[in-house]
Amino acid sequence: MNEQSVKTMWQNFLQTLVPKEAAKANYEAWPFGDGPELADELATLVKAGEKTATCSLYQFYIDDSENIPKVGEYNIITDWYGQAILITQTKKVDIVPFNEVSAEFAFKEGEGDKSYEYWRREHIKFFNRELAESNRSFDENMLVVCEEFEVVFE
Numbered sequence: 001m002n003e004q005s006v007k008t009m010w011q012n013f014l015q016t017l018v019p020k021e022a023a024k025a026n027y028e029a030w031p032f033g034d035g036p037e038l039a040d041e042l043a044t045l046v047k048a049g050e051k052t053a054t055c056s057l058y059q060f061y062i063d064d065s066e067n068i069p070k071v072g073e074y075n076i077i078t079d080w081y082g083q084a085i086l087i088t089q090t091k092k093v094d095i096v097p098f099n100e101v102s103a104e105f106a107f108k109e110g111e112g113d114k115s116y117e118y119w120r121r122e123h124i125k126f127f128n129r130e131l132a133e134s135n136r137s138f139d140e141n142m143l144v145v146c147e148e149f150e151v152v153f154e
Contacts, residue, residue, distance in 0.1 A: 002082040009076055009084040013153040029076040029084070034129060036080035042111070043077050043085045046151060051110030057127055058095055058143035063134075069093050069147045088149040098123070099140040108148060 006029045014022040032042035032054065045051035061068055069075075073090045106119030127138045 005084040006076050013087050027074040027076050029078055031078045031080045039080040045110045053108035053148045055144045055146045058145050086151055087153040089152045090147055090149050092148040094146045095143050097141050098144050105146055
């Protein structure tokens with residue numbers, strides 16, 4: 001993680017907020033995907049305004065004792081190596097079974113041709129890669145955390 005770029009971006013962003021908001025604001029810093037190419041591709045889609053949503057397996061929040069994203073929270077999106085790219089703010093969070101994710105949400109993820117079929121196929125591959133690390137396999141009834149966001153600082 002390039003801690004300095006993340007801290008600098010955060011400090012610059014805080015200066016755009018009123019002091020009362022800045023005092024209570026916090027963030028998580030992370031890259032998209034599971035490798036440098038995917039991280040760059042997805043961050044580029046966010047920057048272009050094509051990607052306004054993301055999803056992850058609910059089980060990983062449980063496994064890692066992490067908090068579920070909350071509306072209003074900030075995320076510093078980095079490249080795979082931790083270089084800060086931009087800041088998003090979470091606007092909506094839903095937890096649903098994978099097989100109940102809507103085509104509208106898939107479109108908001110902004111990937112590929114933005115179709116539900118593309119989204120479904122690529123996310124099954126992605127989740128299977130992630131789960132393989134712990135000798136588990138993907139099931140379409142697994143819960144996913146669907147998060148919608150907007151870019152608030154570049």
